[in-house]
Each structure stands twice: as structure tokens, then as C-alpha cells.
Amino acid sequence: KQEVTQIPAALSVPEGENLVLNCSFTDSAIYNLQWFRQDPGKGLTSLLLIQSSQREQTSGRLNASLDKSSGRSTLYIAASQPGDSATYLCAVRSGGGADGLTFGKGTHLIIQP
């Protein structure tokens, strides 16, 4: 059974800092991995999707890497802004793509102005 762990559970940093959020998964036979952000009381916004054959994806100030063999992914946020404050969720799709996503519990990020 796939399990996803996110570290840290919470993080508070001053505005402008670069930061790294970590995600690990127990079964390396994944189909793809997605990073989301969730604002309080809202739905999920997809940030980046990495297919199992890829090593990284970039979108603006966000960069996500994937090391499938070690069961790890990182989300790098450059030059953090108060608007980045949210809960960041890592989710893995296993099997041949016929499964639902398995989510971590998230990292609650606060960027101090």
C-alpha cells in the first residue's frame, strides 16, 4: 500500500527566502506525482505534474524534482512571497495510472511579510 509523507508539517519563514518542501513515498512504482496548494476552506490548485520518466518540472518560481528510485520529491519555492502562504500537498499516482491519487498530509506554509 502506497504511503506519502511530507516534511515539515509546518513552516514559517520571512518573505524573500528560498525554501524546500519534502515529500517521500514508500512504493517507487509510481505513474506520476503532483504538487498542489490548498488555501483555507478552498479546493486544490494544481501546481506541477511530474511523470515517472521525468526528473523535474518548473513553473515560474516553483521547481519540483523527482527521484523515483529513492522515493522522494522536493518542491523548491524561490523568493517566497506572503501570497505563497497555503498548505502544499504532494500526491502520487501508482499502478498503471488506473488508480486515484495518494496524498500526503501537507506542509502548512506561512510567509511572514
Add this chain to the structure above:
Amino acid sequence: NAGVMQNPRHLVRRRGQEARLRCSPMKGHSHVYWYRQLPEEGLKFMVYLQKENIIDESGMPKERFSAEFPKEGPSILRIQQVVRGDSAAYFCASSPQDREQFFGPGTRLTVL
């Protein structure tokens, strides 16, 4: 292209009543997924559907819960005889084939 739509956004039911949650996928998306987020817990997969077919329902509780995605109209998640433990946020996601999933705003169910 409108995003994934869910309604109602908030639903209050008394114990024993039925709850019906609707999800309209993004245009062109034929795959629908339902997830549940319990208070203080992570999102859990419930069911994966394509038009008129249930592909994977391994995350669905064995009783009282059912889902459908008819040829016409939205996907429906139905909870019969709701109990207080069913109170949660229910999210629907859609994707084109088996690719990136896009989530709706969720339905927050409160059972009194």
C-alpha cells in the same frame, strides 16, 4: 473553459437523511475522481469513474456510499442514511484520460 464545478458548496443534513453531491468535469474530461477530506486528516481517494463505468472503487466505504457518472449529466456521489462521521469536505477531480487531475472547490457536508 470553466473549471470543475461542484454543487452544492455547502450541504447540511440530519442523521439518517440522504446526501447527493454533484460534480461537472471540465469540458473534454472523461475521467472523474472523488476524494474525501476529514477534519485534521489528509485527502483520501474514494472512487474513479469514466462515463457509465466505475473503474476503481477501492476507497469507497462498503455501505451507504455509491457513485455514478452517467452518459449525460454530472457525476453523483450519493450517501444514504448519513451519520455524523460523514461530515467532511468532498472533492471531485477530473482529467483528460489518465493525466493531470484538476480539482473542484469541494462540497462541505455537515451532518447534524
